[in-house]
Amino acid sequence: MPEQDPTKTRLLEAAGREFAEKGYELARVRAICERAGANLAAVNYHFGDKEQLYREVLLEAHRCGPDPSTAPELGALSTAEKLRAFIAHFIEHVIGLGDTDSWQNRLIMREIVDPTPALEFLVRESIRPRFEALRAIMREVRPDADAQRIDVLCFSVIGQCLHYKVATRVMDRLIGADRREALTAAYLADHIAEFTLAALGLGPPVASSEAQVRSQS
Amino acid sequence: MPEQDPTKTRLLEAAGREFAEKGYELARVRAICERAGANLAAVNYHFGDKEQLYREVLLEAHRCGPDPSTAPELGALSTAEKLRAFIAHFIEHVIGLGDTDSWQNRLIMREIVDPTPALEFLVRESIRPRFEALRAIMREVRPDADAQRIDVLCFSVIGQCLHYKVATRVMDRLIGADRREALTAAYLADHIAEFTLAALGLGPPVASSEAQVRSQS
DNA sequence: ACTTGATTGAAACGATTGTTTGAAACACGT
DNA sequence: ACGTGTTTCAAACAATCGTTTCAATCAAGT
Numbered sequence: 089m090p091e092q093d094p095t096k097t098r099l100l101e102a103a104g105r106e107f108a109e110k111g112y113e114l115a116r117v118r119a120i121c122e123r124a125g126a127n128l129a130a131v132n133y134h135f136g137d138k139e140q141l142y143r144e145v146l147l148e149a150h151r152c153g154p155d156p157s158t159a160p161e162l163g164a165l166s167t168a169e170k171l172r173a174f175i176a177h178f179i180e181h182v183i184g185l186g187d188t189d190s191w192q193n194r195l196i197m198r199e200i201v202d203p204t205p206a207l208e209f210l211v212r213e214s215i216r217p218r219f220e221a222l223r224a225i226m227r228e229v230r231p232d233a234d235a236q237r238i239d240v241l242c243f244s245v246i247g248q249c250l251h252y253k254v255a256t257r258v259m260d261r262l263i264g265a266d267r268r269e270a271l272t273a274a275y276l277a278d279h280i281a282e283f284t285l286a287a288l289g290l291g292p293p294v295a296s297s298e299a300q301v302r303s304q305s
Numbered sequence: 306m307p308e309q310d311p312t313k314t315r316l317l318e319a320a321g322r323e324f325a326e327k328g329y330e331l332a333r334v335r336a337i338c339e340r341a342g343a344n345l346a347a348v349n350y351h352f353g354d355k356e357q358l359y360r361e362v363l364l365e366a367h368r369c370g371p372d373p374s375t376a377p378e379l380g381a382l383s384t385a386e387k388l389r390a391f392i393a394h395f396i397e398h399v400i401g402l403g404d405t406d407s408w409q410n411r412l413i414m415r416e417i418v419d420p421t422p423a424l425e426f427l428v429r430e431s432i433r434p435r436f437e438a439l440r441a442i443m444r445e446v447r448p449d450a451d452a453q454r455i456d457v458l459c460f461s462v463i464g465q466c467l468h469y470k471v472a473t474r475v476m477d478r479l480i481g482a483d484r485r486e487a488l489t490a491a492y493l494a495d496h497i498a499e500f501t502l503a504a505l506g507l508g509p510p511v512a513s514s515e516a517q518v519r520s521q522s
Numbered sequence: 523a524c525t526t527g528a529t530t531g532a533a534a535c536g537a538t539t540g541t542t543t544g545a546a547a548c549a550c551g552t
Numbered sequence: 553a554c555g556t557g558t559t560t561c562a563a564a565c566a567a568t569c570g571t572t573t574c575a576a577t578c579a580a581g582t
Contacts, residue, residue, distance in 0.1 A: 248460070
């Protein structure tokens with residue numbers, strides 16, 4: 089099969105965009121095939137049916153989306169810097185707010201909020217490893233905390249980050265699309281890190297202006 | 306029209322549950338009518354079509370769901386206590402994690418994450434007032450902060466709260482449904498308040514155990 | 523050229539959807 | 553009892569969806 093851009097590949101790409109935009113139910117097989125420049129029957133020929141296509145797309149989104157190999161190296165960093173690195177990585181790669189927000193991220197976000205049976209796989213392969221990494225950091229910060237407290241501390245971090253992906257549309261109407269887009273990945277990562285470190289007693293309280301924040305690091 | 310439980314009322318209730326469970330597209334008019342014990346044509350007779358029914362259900366969810374009149378009285382409280390009261394109110398009423406999670410909350414949450422054209426109304430009537438209230442508190446905490454910093458501070462609070470509604474299914478698979486359900490509204494409200502107050506310098510860093518938290522209040 | 527297997531194409535199928543229809547049943551003022 | 557306007561009902565309609573069909577097309581081995 090020495091082809092340069094086979095129909096099957098184009099279908100996966102087109103299906104990814106369609107599923108991410110519309111969701112599984114609203115995504116139309118006809119629209120996917122049209123995007124891919126393929127015939128209507130191509131989906132059923134290459135993937136069997138719509139559901140199997142969706143699973144393969146989700147698998148592709150996991151592979152090409154947030155790259156596990158770019159997970160921050162947490163070797164010789166201090167605890168505070170580990171946390172800062174985790175947050176920066178999460179914002180930029182998992183949330184996908186740094187680059188052009190890819191269909192991969194939107195698709196995974198849909199699966200989180202409105203799960204299909206494919207969620208189990210997604211948790212096992214992508215979400216849990218990251219969560220365990222954060223949990224390890226939190227245990228380092230608070231060695232004598234019980235499991236429940238560790239959990240909610242992790243959720244406080246993840247919740248802050250994920251909010252910018254989940255509630256994007258509401259934010260646009262709340263503070264204006266221009267001001268929402270002005271919240272760059274770097275700014276958000278910095279804010280959430282400062283906020284979290286201060287809450288954990290690893291840094292000073294969140295300052296009023298950017299200058300004050302910088303004055304301590 | 307002196308009736309005790311008219312078809313129109315039963316349809317709104319049934320439609321609310323159906324839309325909340327399945328979402329707008331997956332919700333079936335036939336299922337709604339079956340739940341309401343009404344005829345298939347009842348929807349079109351009383352509401353015109355499915356979309357107008359959805360709008361009226363959303364309006365009903367806004368009225369009977371998170372009650373604006375129960376918004377915390379923020380009169381003579383200190384800034385820290387205002388924030389604590391806001392968070393507790395948000396967790397218990399808006400997230401709906403306190404009582405049985407009603408279809409009203411699930412429906413509104415769907416509208417936030419995956420908006421329909423009805424979002425504009427929802428923001429204007431329900432979300433913006435609450436957001437402005439939080440923004441006022443934050444301005445009180447950081448009088449010299451610019452608008453952008455006020456925004457992200459508010460989002461840090463809301464993001465922490467909303468996460469327990471948005472990612473419930475993922476949490477179940479991540480820490481187990483039993484441990485997730487053990488996170489009561491009171492516990493979460495207390496944690497998020499402590500976390501946020503510490504981040505703002507209005508309280509001590511988040512402690513390792515519950516006892517240490519209590520020792521300062 | 524012919525065969526074989528994999529792929530593409532246009533058209534149709536069957537099921538399900540929201541919606542409409544027109545008659546029957548009901549409520550109620552006269 | 554009658555007439556009138558409202559509400560319910562079973563049935564069908566039109567549109568759309570995912571899926572299937574089967575012939576046409578292509579690539580490569582012989």
